[in-house]
Amino acid sequence: MDFAELVRLVTEGDAGEAEAWTRRALQAGAEPGEILERGLIAAMDGVGRLYSAGEIYVPEMLVAARAMKTCLAVLQPLLAQGDHSSRGKVVIGTVKGDIHDIGKNIVGIMLEGSGFEVVDLGVDVSPQAFAEAVVEHRPDIVGLSALLTTTMPVMRTVISALEEFGVRETVKVMVGGAPLTDEYAREIGADAYASDAARASERAKELVSAV
C-alpha cells in the first residue's frame, strides 16, 4: 500500500481524492489503524513540520486538516470497532470574557489532525465550566485560549478552579493566545505554552508522552 500517496493528497488538501484513496485502501484490505497512522497522522505531522519551518502557512494547514478529517470520518466507525485508541483527549476553550475563537478553532483542528480527541467547550467559558468538563471528560490536557490582555488573567482562575475541583493533578494545562508568553504561562502555573497551532500540537504530544 502506497501510503505516500495518501500523505501527499492530505498535505495538498485534496479531500475528495484523499477520501477516495482511503475507501479504495479499505476495500483492498488495509487496516483502518494503519491508514490512520501511516497515512493521515503521518501527513499531519509533516504539515506541522512544514508550518514550523515557515514553508507553509495557516491556510495550507487548515485544508490539509480538513482532508484528514474527511478521511477520518470514513475510518472512525471501523476504528471504533477495533482496539485503536486516540493519542489522547484535549478539552479546549476560550476563557470567560473572551469570545475570540479563531486561534482556538485552528488549534482544535490541528490537534484532531494529530490524532487527539478534542472536546471544544466554545468561547466565554467560565473557570467552573472548565473544571466541570475536566471532571466529566477526564482529558489528558486542557487547552486555554485568550486573545486579550484583559482576559488572560482568567487563565490563572481556571487553574485555581481545577485545584478546587481536585483535578489539577489529573490534567496538563496548556495555554495560548496572542498576548501570552512562555514566562506568563509559568507565572500562572500552566504546564505548557504554545505560540501557534502547530506548536500546540507538538506540545500536546510531548505532554501526553511525558505522562
Add this chain to the structure above:
Amino acid sequence: MSETATRMSQRDRLLAVLAGEQPDRIPFIDRLQVWYEARTRTGTLPEEFRDLTLTEIHRVVGMGQLEFVRPVGFRLRGVELRVTFNGEPYFTEHEPVVFHYPGFRDIVQRDKPGLTRFELVTPVGTVAGEEQMLQEAIDCGEEPYLREHLIKEGDDFRVAHWILDHMELVPRFEEFRELDAGFGEVGFAIAGIQQIPFQQVLLEYLGEMSTFYALYDNPKAVKALIDHAHERLLDTLDCLAELDTPYVELLDNLTAHMANPKLFREWCLPHYQQYAEILHGQGKRMGSHTDGDLKPLLDLIAESGLDVCESFSPAPLSSTTFDEVWDAWGGREWPIVWGVIPSPLLEARVPEEELHAFVEHVLERVGDGRVILGVSDMVMGHNEIDRVRWIADRVEEHERGLR
C-alpha cells in the same frame, strides 16, 4: 521666550514626521479612549480627571491624542438594513448611510451585552451577520466581536457584489475637519478608510477560516469579490483628493498570522502599491493599522508603498521585536513605525523597570531617527496612567542631536 514655549506640540511633531521632516522631540501620540471609557464605566477614573474631557486628559498626561475618523461613508442604494438586538427590532432603514462597511461597527449596540443581528435585504437576495458584545468587553471598552460573517454560501457573493455595485460614496469632509480642529494642538484625526480588499474578505465578508477554505475551493469567487471591493476603494481614494489631510490610513488590522507572505504578495502588495501611488499623487502619506505580527512581512511591507505602519505591536503582543523592525526599516525614509510600546508593559503586574528598560532601549536605538511612539494597540482599561505619564515625560527629555 521660555524653552517650553518654543517646543513643538505633539500634533506638530506628528505632522513633521509625516512631512518627512525632523521634529524637536519624538511624537508620542495614541489613544486613551478605551482606558477612559473603561475607567468611567467601572467608576475608577482617577479623581484628577473626573471633570476633564478626553482631550484635556491627553494634554495633562502628555500623550497626544489620535482618533480614527471616517471621512467617507457609503449609502447602500437599494438596500434595506434591518437590525435586531437580542431578537428585538433595534433599527431599520432604507438605503442607510454607514461608515463601516462591510462591517457595521457604527450601528452595533455597544452599551449592553448581547447580539446585534443585521440583515441587508436587496432585490437579489439577503445577507446577514451578527456582532456579539459581552459585559466584560463593555467594561474594558473593547470592540464588539463579529461572530457571523456576511458571506456564508455561494449566493451570498452575488448579493455582496450587488451591494458594492450600487453603493454611493458620502463624503463628510466638513465634519472631519471640525473633529480634527477640535483636538487643537494636542491631537490629530486620522482619516481612516476601509481595509484593503483582501482584509475586507478575510475579516469582514467571510472570516479567516472560511476565506482560507474559499481560496482553495472557490478562488474565482474570492477574486471577483476582491475585485469589486478594489473598485470601490479606488472610488474612495479618488474622493479623498478633495480632503485636505496629510495622512490616510487603511484600517487593515494586518497580521502575518493570517495575511501570510504568500497571500500578502498575491492579494495585498499590488493593491497597496496602487493605492500608495494614488495617495502620493494627492500629496498624502498612506498608512495601515498593523496591530498584528509583522515579522514575516517586513521586507514585503518595505516595498508596498506604505509610509506608516501604525499600531505596531511588538513582543509580547506579537513575535516581532522592536529591534527587528528597526533593523529592517530604521535606515529607510519610509515606512515609519508608529506605536512600539506594548500595552502589557503598562500593567501593574509588570515591574516598572521593564517598561523603563524597554523605553530607554527604544530611545537609544532610535537616536535621531524618525519614529512615532504610542502604546500598542492602545492604552487599555487596566493600564496604569502614571506609566503613560512617565513615558511622555521621558520622551520629552529625549532631546535629539539634530536640534
